[in-house]
Amino acid sequence: MHNENDIILKAEHVKKYFPIKGLVGNVTGNVKAVDDVSMHLFRGETYGLVGETGCGKSTLGRTLINLSEATSGNITINGQEITRIKPKEMHFLRQKIQMVFQDPYTSLNPRMRIGDILTEVLEIQHIGKRAERMDMVIEMLEKVGLRVEHYYRYPHELSGGQRQRVGLARAIILNPDLVVCDEPVSALDVSVRSQIINLLLDMQQDRNLTYLFISHDMSVIRYTSRRTGVMYLGHLVEEAVTDDLFANPMHPYTQVLLSAVPTPNPHIKRKRIVLSGDLPSPINPPTGCVFHTRCPAAKEICLSQLPEMVELAPNHRVACHIGA
Ligand code: SF4
Numbered sequence: 001m002h003n004e005n006d007i008i009l010k011a012e013h014v015k016k017y018f019p020i021k022g023l024v025g026n027v028t029g030n031v032k033a034v035d036d037v038s039m040h041l042f043r044g045e046t047y048g049l050v051g052e053t054g055c056g057k058s059t060l061g062r063t064l065i066n067l068s069e070a071t072s073g074n075i076t077i078n079g080q081e082i083t084r085i086k087p088k089e090m091h092f093l094r095q096k097i098q099m100v101f102q103d104p105y106t107s108l109n110p111r112m113r114i115g116d117i118l119t120e121v122l123e124i125q126h127i128g129k130r131a132e133r134m135d136m137v138i139e140m141l142e143k144v145g146l147r148v149e150h151y152y153r154y155p156h157e158l159s160g161g162q163r164q165r166v167g168l169a170r171a172i173i174l175n176p177d178l179v180v181c182d183e184p185v186s187a188l189d190v191s192v193r194s195q196i197i198n199l200l201l202d203m204q205q206d207r208n209l210t211y212l213f214i215s216h217d218m219s220v221i222r223y224t225s226r227r228t229g230v231m232y233l234g235h236l237v238e239e240a241v242t243d244d245l246f247a248n249p250m251h252p253y254t255q256v257l258l259s260a261v262p263t264p265n266p267h268i269k270r271k272r273i274v275l276s277g278d279l280p281s282p283i284n285p286p287t288g289c290v291f292h293t294r295c296p297a298a299k300e301i302c303l304s305q306l307p308e309m310v311e312l313a314p315n316h317r318v319a320c321h322i323g324a
Contacts, residue, residue: 002042008178008210009041009064014073016056016063020283032282033059035234036073038309041178046204046211048225048242050218050257054279056234057214061180064212065097066090077178095125098176100200102183104167108155114141114166115151121170136173144169144199161192165199172203180212185220197224218261222246227315230254233290234282236309240316250318252297289321297322 016034019027033056041047049057062068064075066082075082077097082090101107108117118137122128128136138148144165155163164184171179181200185193201224204211213224221228222242229239230253238251249255259273275294280286286293292302301321309319 002045006042006044007040008043008078009212010074010076011040011064012038012074014038014060014063014075015071016059016068017071029283032234032285034063035285037231037234037236039229039236039239041210041212043177043210044204044208045227046201046213046225048221048228049212049214049231050216050221050228051231052216052257052279054282055231056282057231058182060231061099061182061212061214065099065178065180067099095174096177098171098174098179100164100167100171100179100181100184103187104163105155105160108163108166110155112154113151114146114153114155114158117155117166118170118173121173125174127174140169140173143203144172145195159192160188161196164188164192164196168196168199168203172207172209175207176209178210178212180214182214183216184213186215186217193220200224218257222261230257233280233285235290235319237291237319238317239309240313244313244316248313248316250312250316250323251320252295252322253291289319 014034014037017030017032020029020031022028037060049061051057059068063070070083073083077093080093082093085093115137118140119133122133122136138151141147141150146162146165150158150162158166184200185196188196197220200211203209213221215221225242227240228242228245229236230251231237232253238245238249238254245254246258249258256273256275259270263270273296277294280290280293288304289295289302289307292298295302299321305321307319307321309317312318312323
């Protein structure tokens, strides 16, 4: 069981709005990508963040580690407030918080050799002397299942799976505490996905890493994550231990997502719930519960009142007027 002291990241009422500029540079509105999210991560766990494309999960991941500045709210990592942190302090903290991106090809400089890409990470943080850095990089390449020869290769000479191994090496080489994995396997062939997932999990066990694992794929989340949060249109709508979430989804949106996931037992078939309409625009989200325009269970109150997150079962929080 975790307690308050085990928390590595705590986010309270975090918002991330992107202003929309008019013709003369005036702000005419906001894209409300993340809207009042509170959550925490325990040290050493994997927290899965799931939701359809455009729900704000990647923006939340970037905001939580200060790659994108929060519009408002508080975020602490290792007890240090990062929403008002000085750039120099952030530079040191950056060692401890890293990110693995969806598409390693676009996140690796095509003109640099793999060894130089990884060495640069150490140089920026002033870690090791020149010869030591080379040893550290080669050791890390081997840890992620690559060979010494890959040190001298360019990103385009590697396969997608090998590039993602480099992406992982780049995140891990600084010995971080927390890694945000943003759809780390969704750009890969199905045949190599499980290799990369298992590598991530092995790394986690070796180094007691904490992962925020962002994915649109419920099956990947189920395999990787101890707890899961479900996002819809910038809001966290349900959060629970992953097994509980799959066994007893309480929010109508989670029920929709899970109805599309194949069950391990072919004799048990879930009734597929198909949502009507498209995801509304985060520029002009619906009033009340943001899911009410598509919710099969919506009632009068949902049109005007935003439901609060409440704990409906132990460690199972839901934002819905039903059951609250
Ligand atoms: Fe549906 Fe209302 Fe619950 Fe929102 S609050 S998910 S609209 S029942």
